[in-house]
Amino acid sequence: MPARPAAPDAVATEPATPGAARGGKFLSFFLAGEEYGLEILKVHEIIGMMPVTWVPRTPEFVRGVINLRGKIIPIVDLRRKFGMAQADVPETCMIVVQLEGVQMGIVVDRVSEVVTIPGADVEPVPPFGASVNTDFLLGIAKTNGCVRLLLDIERVLSTEEVSSLSTVMSIAAESETTE
Amino acid sequence: MSSSASRDQRPSPASPDLNEIAALLVQLEPTDRADVERVRGMLAALATDPATEDLDTCALLSSAARALGNVEWESGADATAAIASASRLLEHVMVRPAATTAAGTMRADEADGSDALPADSDPDLLQDFVAESREFLVAAEAALLELENAPNDSEAINTVFRAFHTVKGTAAFLGLERISAFAHQAESLLDRVRTQEIAYTSRCADLALRSADMIGELLSAVEAALGGERLVTPVGYQALLDYLSSEIDTTDDAPEASASELAAAFELDAPAAPRRAGTAPSTGDTPAAHRGAESSVRVRTDRLDRLIDLVGEMVIAQSMISGDQTLTGTPHSDVARKVAHAGKIVRELQELSMSMRMVPLKPSFQKVARLVRDLAYKGGKLVEFVTEGEETEIDRNMVDYISDPLVHMVRNAVDHGIEFPSARTAKGKPAAGTIHLSAYHASGNVVVELRDDGRGLDRERIVQKAIARGLIESDRGMTDSDVFDLIFAPGFSTAEQVTDVSGRGVGMDVVRQNIDALRGHVEIASEPDRGCLFTIRLPLTLAITDGMLVRVGAERYIVPTINIHLSFRPERSMLSTIAGRGEMVLLRGELMPIVRVHQIFGIPGAVEDPERALLMIVGDGDRRAAVLVDELVAQHQVVTKSLRAGLGKVPAVSGGAILGDGRVGLILDVPELIALARQAPESGQRSVA
Numbered sequence: 081m082p083a084r085p086a087a088p089d090a091v092a093t094e095p096a097t098p099g100a101a102r103g104g105k106f107l108s109f110f111l112a113g114e115e116y117g118l119e120i121l122k123v124h125e126i127i128g129m130m131p132v133t134w135v136p137r138t139p140e141f142v143r144g145v146i147n148l149r150g151k152i153i154p155i156v157d158l159r160r161k162f163g164m165a166q167a168d169v170p171e172t173c174m175i176v177v178q179l180e181g182v183q184m185g186i187v188v189d190r191v192s193e194v195v196t197i198p199g200a201d202v203e204p205v206p207p208f209g210a211s212v213n214t215d216f217l218l219g220i221a222k223t224n225g226c227v228r229l230l231l232d233i234e235r236v237l238s239t240e241e242v243s244s245l246s247t248v249m250s251i252a253a254e255s256e257t258t259e
Numbered sequence: 260m261s262s263s264a265s266r267d268q269r270p271s272p273a274s275p276d277l278n279e280i281a282a283l284l285v286q287l288e289p290t291d292r293a294d295v296e297r298v299r300g301m302l303a304a305l306a307t308d309p310a311t312e313d314l315d316t317c318a319l320l321s322s323a324a325r326a327l328g329n330v331e332w333e334s335g336a337d338a339t340a341a342i343a344s345a346s347r348l349l350e351h352v353m354v355r356p357a358a359t360t361a362a363g364t365m366r367a368d369e370a371d372g373s374d375a376l377p378a379d380s381d382p383d384l385l386q387d388f389v390a391e392s393r394e395f396l397v398a399a400e401a402a403l404l405e406l407e408n409a410p411n412d413s414e415a416i417n418t419v420f421r422a423f424h425t426v427k428g429t430a431a432f433l434g435l436e437r438i439s440a441f442a443h444q445a446e447s448l449l450d451r452v453r454t455q456e457i458a459y460t461s462r463c464a465d466l467a468l469r470s471a472d473m474i475g476e477l478l479s480a481v482e483a484a485l486g487g488e489r490l491v492t493p494v495g496y497q498a499l500l501d502y503l504s505s506e507i508d509t510t511d512d513a514p515e516a517s518a519s520e521l522a523a524a525f526e527l528d529a530p531a532a533p534r535r536a537g538t539a540p541s542t543g544d545t546p547a548a549h550r551g552a553e554s555s556v557r558v559r560t561d562r563l564d565r566l567i568d569l570v571g572e573m574v575i576a577q578s579m580i581s582g583d584q585t586l587t588g589t590p591h592s593d594v595a596r597k598v599a600h601a602g603k604i605v606r607e608l609q610e611l612s613m614s615m616r617m618v619p620l621k622p623s624f625q626k627v628a629r630l631v632r633d634l635a636y637k638g639g640k641l642v643e644f645v646t647e648g649e650e651t652e653i654d655r656n657m658v659d660y661i662s663d664p665l666v667h668m669v670r671n672a673v674d675h676g677i678e679f680p681s682a683r684t685a686k687g688k689p690a691a692g693t694i695h696l697s698a699y700h701a702s703g704n705v706v707v708e709l710r711d712d713g714r715g716l717d718r719e720r721i722v723q724k725a726i727a728r729g730l731i732e733s734d735r736g737m738t739d740s741d742v743f744d745l746i747f748a749p750g751f752s753t754a755e756q757v758t759d760v761s762g763r764g765v766g767m768d769v770v771r772q773n774i775d776a777l778r779g780h781v782e783i784a785s786e787p788d789r790g791c792l793f794t795i796r797l798p799l800t801l802a803i804t805d806g807m808l809v810r811v812g813a814e815r816y817i818v819p820t821i822n823i824h825l826s827f828r829p830e831r832s833m834l835s836t837i838a839g840r841g842e843m844v845l846l847r848g849e850l851m852p853i854v855r856v857h858q859i860f861g862i863p864g865a866v867e868d869p870e871r872a873l874l875m876i877v878g879d880g881d882r883r884a885a886v887l888v889d890e891l892v893a894q895h896q897v898v899t900k901s902l903r904a905g906l907g908k909v910p911a912v913s914g915g916a917i918l919g920d921g922r923v924g925l926i927l928d929v930p931e932l933i934a935l936a937r938q939a940p941e942s943g944q945r946s947v948a
Contacts, residue, residue: 131922133814133915133922133923133924133925134814135902135906135909135912135925136859136860136861136862136909136910136911136912136925137860137909137910137911137912138906138909142906144923145902145905145906145915145923145925146923147917147921147922147923150568150571150572150575150917151900152900152901152902152915152917152923153904153905154902154905154906182904182905183904183905184905
């Protein structure tokens with residue numbers, strides 16, 4: 081499912097408030113009725129749902145692995161990660177993100193659009209009130225009347241979080257040679 | 260200019276004394292205790308002399324002193340053997356080119372104008388030359404080591420000679436005068452061995468090996484120069500060149516050859532017309548360099564890997580087509596036949612592509628041979644090195660991983676395993692220790708064995724050390740192999756002395772790590788004073804796993820066929836529960852624990868009654884177990900892919916593979932699965948088999 085082109089946006093001219101997260105282009109998507117933003121530079125591609133192979137003895141939010149054209153990549157279930165109820169509507173797609181050369185997929189309800197969010201529209205995260213652990217957020221964007229939670233995807237998918245506890249993350253180079 | 264010349268002509272700060280001692284050694288009466296002691300004192304003094312900066316020289320000198328000190332005068336023995344071994348060590352010191360003291364670093368030779376590659380040189384040609392010459396050097400080194408055992412092997416001498424000759428010719432053609440000059444000297448030396456003018460002695464072997472090393476360094480310099488750096492002369496170049504030519508000169512009975520050699524050497528040193536003499540006669544020989552190159556094509560390894568990856572993907576794509584329902588259900592059997600035909604071709608292609616990556620272990624073994632030789636010299640030990648099965652093939656990607664463990668294990672064997680000659684004779688063993696390195700294929704594995712006849716592992720010391728390091732609390736209930744396994748723990752070292760080569764506590768953990776990374780196993784067997792045997796088992800290749808697809812509940816897993824001994828459906832009478840050890844199955848008089856995959860992984864909906872499921876016997880020895888799965892689905896060859904990039908290490912899963920339907924199947928790591936099962940029911944208790 082390709083993302084729709086970015087809606088034309090009025091770019092705010094006033095300087096960004098100090099302390100607020102940077103603005104920029106974000107891919108917005110829906111999860112449990114709320115809209116989120118994901119930095120577009122981290123997005124590799126958007127793919128439709130496909131069968132996921134469950135991997136035993138991994139954290140609950142790791143749904144499993146898929147075959148992305150011959151490459152095996154892990155899939156993270158954001159609802160479980162954020163402690164939300166399981167979806168009652170079918171999930172439609174996965175966003176493949178690329179972090180430090182490692183590709184991972186996240187399952188979302190629905191992808192919306194690519195938006196440009198001016199830095200001035202980004203506000204720091206209030207310490208409470210968000211449905212998501214505030215550690216995982218870069219900020220909250222209020223653009224054209226809608227509120228989007230900007231995800232710090234690196235933190236959400238940080239290797240310590242995803243890889244099981246006891247083991248050392250192997251460098252990407254090694255996995256290349258042993259494949 | 261003059262400063263450089265004087266530097267080159269003084270091989271080492273210690274050499275004047277060294278020469279004196281060498282002269283004294285030759286004249287020593289083996290029965291004159293006082294004189295031997297005097298020389299020993301001189302050697303020891305020289306070894307600790309601050310002017311002797313080079314650590315290797317110090318080590319060699321003190322080994323020589325020790326050799327003289329070990330003479331058992333009381334028991335009436337004379338010092339003949341000790342003097343011989345001291346002279347050999349001393350010879351070694353004197354052969355050492357002076358400037359290698361600078362720890363192998365390079366310096367630019369200001370005196371020499373040629374600090375750049377020839378102006379009209381073709382970088383591609385030079386690159387090819389470097390690669391090709393390296394191969395020649397490897398062959399030469401192997402032949403030289405062979406010669407040590409069979410000094411009259413004319414084929415081996417010819418190989419070395421040819422190698423130097425070809426390098427010389429091509430270098431001259433490319434205008435690399437320093438290399439050609441040097442190769443010329445080395446060739447001359449070998450020529451005289453070949454024509455049996457001089458005997459092939461260990462001194463000669465040393466020189467030839469050092470020459471090969473020097474050419475290797477010269478090649479590295481050329482390579483660096485290709486990368487835009489200044490063309491530097493490796494340290495010790497001139498000293499070794501001088502030494503070579505003097506060596507050729509002093510062996511007198513070949514007036515013609517030595518005269519020209521001498522002339523060449525002189526001219527090389529003359530500032531006015533440098534490096535001409537060596538190159539001139541050889542320019543006509545270049546075609547020889549290209550002989551024998553037609554039968555193979557050099558391919559870049561990344562291209563080869565990519566090809567193999569793609570063939571792997573093609574196998575998957577092919578099996579997806581052939582498994583497609585529209586095809587299997589089609590009334591047009593014609594299409595199905597064509598697809599099957601394509602499948603055959605694809606499989607053949609896959610086999611072929613895999614074999615392209617297989618290389619013999621020989622180069623790795625050769626590296627070890629050289630290492631053993633050098634280490635033995637340094638440590639003042641006598642070691643005979645025997646190899647077997649070096650033609651055994653292994654995946655090229657694994658070769659790099661296997662070299663390191665081999666090096667560490669051999670270092671350990673020479674440094675800690677093999678005793679000093681005097682200690683060996685005292686124990687009634689031959690003075691020379693033997694290190695036996697062999698490789699063979701066994702049930703789809705490559706087995707590499709390293710055996711030494713040294714003192715063996717000291718169980719008590721290992722246990723003490725492990726307790727001191729907090730690795731274990733006591734050795735109660737630990738078998739010998741459990742104890743020996745401890746030496747693979749990071750930072751574990753039993754050596755009392757830190758030596759130059761090993762004993763710093765790194766090494767054996769590297770062995771374990773590398774072998775684990777290769778999905779292999781390493782076992783140690785040891786007997787006090789009989790020696791030590793390391794057995795490494797490795798898969799042939801990491802890329803493809805021959806596996807059995809099994810189903811557990813709704814999940815499917817691949818179990819490597821190599822792990823499965825047999826599978827069967829048990830009867831009620833075979834099953835029993837033993838207090839404290841859980842469910843067991845009795846098969847042909849052997850009692851094995853049942854490992855329930857669904858329980859370990861928490862898979863719902865699996866068959867729980869063993870009588871209606873299937874047991875697979877896996878593992879070896881006391882680690883045998885019966886793994887409970889729902890059913891066997893099919894046998895598959897799968898391309899192993901790592902899961903680590905995103906997930907880290909997943910317990911009991913060694914990787915993933917793409918199945919015929921395009922979904923991912925996980926490959927079970929059977930030994931880990933069994934280990935998990937053992938922990939699960941009675942966690943904390945160490946089960947002793």
